[in-house]
Amino acid sequence: MQKETATWQERITSNESVWNLTHDIHPVLNPLYDESVRRILGRASLGDAPRVLDVGCGLGGWIFKILEFRPGATCVGIDMEASFIERARAEAERRGLSDRVDLRVGDAVRDLPDERFDLIVCAGLPEAFGGLEPMLERLRPLLAPQGRMIIGQGIWEREPDEECLRVLEASRGDHDTLERTIDSIAHAGWAPVYGHKSTEQEWDDFVWACVDGLTRWALDGGDGQEGVDTPRILLAVSEYRHAWLNGYRGTLGYMTFVVRPVPRSWQALVVSYELARRTWTAPTP
Ligand SMILES: C[S@@+](CC[C@H](N)C(=O)[O-])C[C@H]1O[C@@H](n2cnc3c(N)ncnc32)[C@H](O)[C@@H]1O
Numbered sequence: 638m639q640k641e642t643a644t645w646q647e648r649i650t651s652n653e654s655v656w657n658l659t660h661d662i663h664p665v666l667n668p669l670y671d672e673s674v675r676r677i678l679g680r681a682s683l684g685d686a687p688r689v690l691d692v693g694c695g696l697g698g699w700i701f702k703i704l705e706f707r708p709g710a711t712c713v714g715i716d717m718e719a720s721f722i723e724r725a726r727a728e729a730e731r732r733g734l735s736d737r738v739d740l741r742v743g744d745a746v747r748d749l750p751d752e753r754f755d756l757i758v759c760a761g762l763p764e765a766f767g768g769l770e771p772m773l774e775r776l777r778p779l780l781a782p783q784g785r786m787i788i789g790q791g792i793w794e795r796e797p798d799e800e801c802l803r804v805l806e807a808s809r810g811d812h813d814t815l816e817r818t819i820d821s822i823a824h825a826g827w828a829p830v831y832g833h834k835s836t837e838q839e840w841d842d843f844v845w846a847c848v849d850g851l852t853r854w855a856l857d858g859g860d861g862q863e864g865v866d867t868p869r870i871l872l873a874v875s876e877y878r879h880a881w882l883n884g885y886r887g888t889l890g891y892m893t894f895v896v897r898p899v900p901r902s903w904q905a906l907v908v909s910y911e912l913a914r915r916t917w918t919a920p921t922p
Contacts, residue, residue, distance in 0.1 A: 656695065657724060658850030665698035667761045667789050668835040668843035668891050674699065678706045680831040680895050681785040685709045687755035690779060692745045693717075693762040697725035697738075699787075703756070704734055713750055714740045746775060753781045760789030760893065764811075769818070770825045777826075777898055785830075786896050792818050792834075794890040804884035815892065822896055824911045826904040831895035837887065844881050848874055 656666055665674060686709035691700050694714030703710050716722055719742045729738045741748070745765045757776055766772035769790055780786060791812045802808060813821065815834065822829045835843075855870035899907050 655847065655851055658854055659847045660696040662849055663843055663846035666695045668839040669893065670839055673833055673839065674702050675706065677787060677833055677893055677895060678703060681756055681787060683707050683756060689756045690754040691758040693759060693765065696721050697728060699758045699760060700738060704737055712738045714738065715743045715745065715748060717744055749779060754779055755781050755784045757786045760787065763790055769821055773825045773827055780898055787893060788896060789891065789893050790818060792890040792892050793888060795888050797888050800883065801885045801888045804880035805889065818892065820911065822894065824908060826899050826908055827896040828899055829894050829896050833893045835891040848878060
């Protein structure tokens with residue numbers, strides 16, 4: 638029983654067809670409405686012609702929003718999934734944006750370009766770097782001194798119970814509370830300047846888009862694939878819905894932050910202050 642349920646993540650999240658079909662319904666592959674993306678971009682202090690890097694760009698959900706938001710922007714997008722990059726390139730071509738976007742198949746850690754960007758987006762893949770702080774450290778040299786980074790990060794909205802951890806195949810240490818996540822960002826030498834917590838409705842819409850995408854795949858043989866195994870996919874949809882409704886809904890949250898790098902010369906001061914504040918407890922009167 639345990640093993641059967643534990644495979645829903647593999648069956649769903651590792652299958653690119655699901656994301657392709659979900660993207661048609663919900664372009665950004667994270668729980669964010671378009672207006673939230675625009676509001677977050679509005680807080681990233683972008684100039685007229687920013688140079689942007691999107692690490693783990695998926696099908697280009699953020700990239701196309703940025704190119705629309707700043708008609709002078711140019712973007713480099715990197716994702717390990719070749720089919721996503723292929724589709725994002727076709728989309729850029731269709732929109733007449735190919736000259737403003739450079740989409741590359743590559744690894745988020747190993748294949749980063751050797752240049753500086755005004756904005757870096759890294760939404761929903763801190764685990765690829767081994768966590769939030771290593772991700773911030775790895776991406777720092779690629780950001781211009783006055784640049785901004787937009788990061789997407791899971792948080793615990795409340796203490797996860799055993800069922801939640803089981804369906805997510807996660808441990809308590811994989812995420813933190815909102816407060817402690819912000820502390821970690823500051824402790825890593827960054828200044829958080831904006832945060833958007835995805836609402837329950839944003840989460841629900843995103844999950845429903847995945848469920849709809851999977852169901853289309855099962856029932857309509859979507860994504861042009863031959864020999865779709867309808868019963869297996871329907872079973873996976875059911876497991877996914879169960880994991881959401883009975884496992885992590887209301888417990889796993891999603892934050893999008895805009896952060897700025899604190900100059901190295903100030904970092905020691907800020908980090909020691911953050912550390913002292915974390916460990917200091919008020920004396921009892
Ligand atoms: C949850 S999706 C988010 C996609 C996109 N950032 C968005 O918000 O629409 C995570 C993406 O990270 C990519 N990814 C995961 N690990 C990666 C790695 N080590 N290198 C490059 N891409 C990776 C996946 O292929 C997937 O497209």
